[in-house]
Amino acid sequence: MVKVEFLGPINKESISLDIQNLSELSDVLKNDSDVSSWLETCAVAINDTLVSTKDVNLVDGDKVSLLPPVCGG
Amino acid sequence: MKNLQIFEKALPVELITNAWYDEFKDSNYGAIITFVGVVRNENSIDGLSFDLYEPILNSWFDSWQKKAKDKNAIVLMAHSRGDVFNHESSYIAAVCSPKRRVALEMIDEFVEDFKAQAPIWKYDIIDGKRVYAEDRSTKISGAGILK
Numbered sequence: 001m002v003k004v005e006f007l008g009p010i011n012k013e014s015i016s017l018d019i020q021n022l023s024e025l026s027d028v029l030k031n032d033s034d035v036s037s038w039l040e041t042c043a044v045a046i047n048d049t050l051v052s053t054k055d056v057n058l059v060d061g062d063k064v065s066l067l068p069p070v071c072g073g
Numbered sequence: 074m075k076n077l078q079i080f081e082k083a084l085p086v087e088l089i090t091n092a093w094y095d096e097f098k099d100s101n102y103g104a105i106i107t108f109v110g111v112v113r114n115e116n117s118i119d120g121l122s123f124d125l126y127e128p129i130l131n132s133w134f135d136s137w138q139k140k141a142k143d144k145n146a147i148v149l150m151a152h153s154r155g156d157v158f159n160h161e162s163s164y165i166a167a168v169c170s171p172k173r174r175v176a177l178e179m180i181d182e183f184v185e186d187f188k189a190q191a192p193i194w195k196y197d198i199i200d201g202k203r204v205y206a207e208d209r210s211t212k213i214s215g216a217g218i219l220k
Contacts, residue, residue, distance in 0.1 A: 008124045008194030009205035026219040039220040043213035048128040052215040066219075067126065069210035072152065072193030073110045073164040073184070 083161035102169040104176035110164035120158035126192040146170035
């Protein structure tokens with residue numbers, strides 16, 4: 001299973017999904033009304049490293065984080 | 074002392090900046106530049122509130138420390154988590170460098186990159202509620218791959 005967590009203002013509990021890659025995650029989240037509107041602006045990290053392409057495979061135990069637009073300071 | 078420090082609520086500015094000065098004044102840095110961010114009273118807010126994601130904040134900060142080291146400098150940072158009210162401080166950044174010009178340029182780049190990339194989310198506190206500061210927020214580089 002892959003754990004998916006939603007950071008900051010998305011305000012949604014983590015979920016666990018049986019998925020093999022980020023494309024599958026994209027398909028799942030596009031159909032989730034709590035999250036779909038965030039997808040365009042969110043960055044994605046796998047195991048706390050930011051990734052820049054959807055062409056990434058996932059394995060059991062991976063953690064995927066969605067990071068909405070930021071504003072520190 | 075860690076070079077990146079997270080505090081619950083408002084920053085104790087004098088404690089932090091004095092500690093940094095005491096720690097580094099004898100290290101032969103010719104320039105120690107400190108930037109203190111203070112919450113402004115505007116748009117009828119009572120203050121700001123912050124969420125942080127420390128694992129990626131740490132790696133972002135470490136990459137800056139490497140960049141600073143290449144110029145014989147160091148970077149320092151303190152940030153709040155939770156509520157910070159008007160006229161309190163939520164963010165302090167500093168650069169210590171042997172050379173004045175390096176420190177002046179780096180504090181500018183460091184603060185701007187922080188604003189654009191550090192995984193911290195800001196909320197206005199209005200009537201006791203947290204409202205995400207969406208219009209002031211910036212997409213992290215590479216955002217949108219799941220759309």
